[in-house]
Amino acid sequence: MVISCWGALVRKLMMMKPKVVFVLGGPGAGKGTQCVKIVKQYGYTHLSAGDLLRAERNKGATEYGELIDNHIKEGKIVPVEITINLIKRAMEETMNQDATKDKFLIDGFPRNTDNLEGWNKNMDTNADVKFVLFFDCSNEICIERCLERGKGSGRTDDNISSLEKRIQTYMQSTKPIIELYEKQGKVRRVDGAKSADEVFVDVQKIFNAEN
Ligand code: UDP
Numbered sequence: 001m002v003i004s005c006w007g008a009l010v011r012k013l014m015m016m017k018p019k020v021v022f023v024l025g026g027p028g029a030g031k032g033t034q035c036v037k038i039v040k041q042y043g044y045t046h047l048s049a050g051d052l053l054r055a056e057r058n059k060g061a062t063e064y065g066e067l068i069d070n071h072i073k074e075g076k077i078v079p080v081e082i083t084i085n086l087i088k089r090a091m092e093e094t095m096n097q098d099a100t101k102d103k104f105l106i107d108g109f110p111r112n113t114d115n116l117e118g119w120n121k122n123m124d125t126n127a128d129v130k131f132v133l134f135f136d137c138s139n140e141i142c143i144e145r146c147l148e149r150g151k152g153s154g155r156t157d158d159n160i161s162s163l164e165k166r167i168q169t170y171m172q173s174t175k176p177i178i179e180l181y182e183k184q185g186k187v188r189r190v191d192g193a194k195s196a197d198e199v200f201v202d203v204q205k206i207f208n209a210e211n
């Protein structure tokens with residue numbers, strides 16, 4: 001009796017474990033654009049780590065505002081303690097409102113070993129990372145797109161001096177994380193240099209095969 005109750009509970013907990021797809025690629029590789037399309041078609045919840053950090057910064061009153069602001073302008077990666085709490089809270093809020101909403105696209109995270117360790121420490125047993133969706137795009141195209149976006153985005157980091165730092169951080173810190181997942185067979189690579197609609201055709205192939 002006790003054992004069968006346990007079994008049922010474990011099964012219930014396993015079913016409730018949120019499913020996560022990490023979305024990675026250089027700045028301007030198309031992560032956010034494609035996530036919007038994936039949400040519409042596959043019912044995921046899109047959590048952009050960058051957007052969560054910008055929202056936290058914009059609250060103004062919080063103790064981390066200035067730190068986040070400086071890190072973003074410098075293209076540096078915010079300490080994971082801050083980011084992971086924002087991600088965790090956003091996931092919990094989504095599932096508390098609707099328990100069936102258990103599929104998440106986590107966009108722009110994990111970006112370095114600190115991020116990865118923070119995830120493993122806090123979330124590894126609470127969520128299943130299904131795969132890493134990697135938008136592969138040359139630095140030149142990434143820079144060009146972000147400069148174009150910068151004309152209207154109002155972002156403090158879509159300018160050439162921040163972009164050079166962001167690309168450097170991407171090459172030095174994020175690429176090795178993608179390579180690590182690659183070794184585990186978890187990376188689904190997409191050519192991100194094409195138009196948004198063309199890229200989405202390839203993205204659909206991946207999600208149709210996974211679901
Ligand atoms: N950022 C961070 N940790 C994260 C995600 C983002 O520190 O987990 C910061 C970092 O400074 C990064 C900036 O937020 O350069 C913008 O990230 P975002 O993902 O919004 O930029 P994108 O790659 O989409 O252009």
Ligand code: MG
Pocket residue numbers: 031032048050107108
């Ligand atoms: Mg983005």
